[in-house]
Amino acid sequence: MNNQSKIEEMTITMGKFVSLIGKILPDDVMNKLTELRTQEDSRLATAIYSTMFENQNLARELNRPSCQDTGVIQFFLKCGENFPYIGKLEKVLTESVLYATENAPLRHNSVQTFDEYNTGKNIGKGTPSIFWEMIPDSDTLEIDAYMAGGGCTLPGKAGVLMPGMGYEGVTEFVLDIMTSYGLNACPPLLVGVGVATSVETAALLSKKALMRPIGSHNENERAAKMEQLLEDGINKIGLGPQGMSGNKSVMGVHIENSARHPSTIGVAVSTGCWSHRRGHIVFDHELNYTITSHSGVEL
Ligand code: SF4
Incomplete structure (x- = not known):
């Protein structure tokens, strides 16, 4: 496979990954919610937890986002200085958001400030947000992908x-x-x-x-x-x-x-928030990937 085909494949992989994290919560979050449910003794609290778990089951079964606010997509990168596709990553990640917006689908959450219109693509000036950290002596790429909603983390x-x-x-x-x-x-x-x-x-x-x-x-x-x-x-x-x-x-x-x-x-x-939609994926220098945040999933 030539480099261009590999980059296109990575774009689709990331598009599917962003779609996935909107529907399936990471293992650590599900485990913690399960634990917290056991620590509640009121009927109201346990009923709300039951609704959350039912919501998650339905999101998976019906292939729909687990919350209507699929957020602004933010990527936190730990990029090896020798990772061969550094120069392509911003384009790959931006286009992956467009893929997820159309295919997941995701709510349209990118409003161009001052001009005040929604792009309808989740892509705008500065969105998705991409934060870089360069890692010396490494040729791999770690990505934390995160859906930052209007209630969770954006009002920091x-x-x-x-x-x-x-x-x-x-x-x-x-x-x-x-x-x-x-x-x-x-x-x-x-x-x-x-x-x-x-x-x-x-x-x-x-x-x-x-x-x-x-x-x-x-x-x-x-x-x-x-x-x-x-x-x-x-x-x-x-x-x-x-x-x-x-x-x-x-x-x-x-x-x-x-x-x-x-x-x-x-x-x-x-x-x-409880619907903490983040995922962690690692690419090697040949763009083989491993998902570490969600077990038993396929893209
Ligand atoms: S805070 Fe989280 S669960 Fe609540 S509406 Fe926002 S994204 Fe959804």
């Missing part, structure tokens, strides 16, 4: 704290959001927190935190402890599934961090 919030506010200030920032508009997303939530040096670095880390598998922890033990403390605190709010009250509010709290200027603490929060 970032700010810069004075250093004297410390980690208490970070905690207050996160809990203020969780007790107010964090509820834009349908609980149980996956909470991504970025702790960095500025609004833009913290904001991107808060989104990357949501690409981590549920149950994983920050490699820094202090940060991991803060993840647990925040999880315990947010659970005490008692949101329950769909915010209708219950014992648990979150699927997890993930913190990603970077070094910071001594005079600032950048902090950001992005909240994923």
Whole structure:
């Protein structure tokens, strides 16, 4: 197969993958929802979980998106510096979104700002969003594909704290959001927190935190402890599934961090919803692929 044919095949593979993640939740999310259901004792909370699982079964059976808001498509790349198709990737990923929009199908969620019209393709200026990370001495490509809905993660919030506010200030920032508009997303939530040096670095880390598998922890033990403390605190709010009250509010709290200027603490929060539609796929240098987020699926 020549290079052009390989690229066309990769475009269709990614188009099918984006379509798939809108219909089938990743294994870690399904496992966590199953676990959380067992921790609820009210009839309302368990009935809502049952409806969620039925919704997932029907999405698979009827081949339809699991939520009507299929979001803005965002790609988080870890691209090996020796991956041979680097220059083609933006076009491949953009065209894969068009494929998924037509074939999944996906809701039309790309409105050109200022001109205020919907392109009808999920493609516009800057959409889909593509975030790059280059990996030295590697020839593989890892992609986290994510559907960012109008309730989940798009209404994130970032700010810069004075250093004297410390980690208490970070905690207050996160809990203020969780007790107010964090509820834009349908609980149980996956909470991504970025702790960095500025609004833009913290904001991107808060989104990357949501690409981590549920149950994983920050490699820094202090940060991991803060993840647990925040999880315990947010659970005490008692949101329950769909915010209708219950014992648990979150699927997890993930913190990603970077070094910071001594005079600032950048902090950001992005909240994923129970229908956390993300998928992880890895391509080798010959474009053979492996899906690691969803077991037992075929494209
Ligand atoms: S928050 Fe999630 S589940 Fe709720 S409407 Fe938005 S995409 Fe759907």
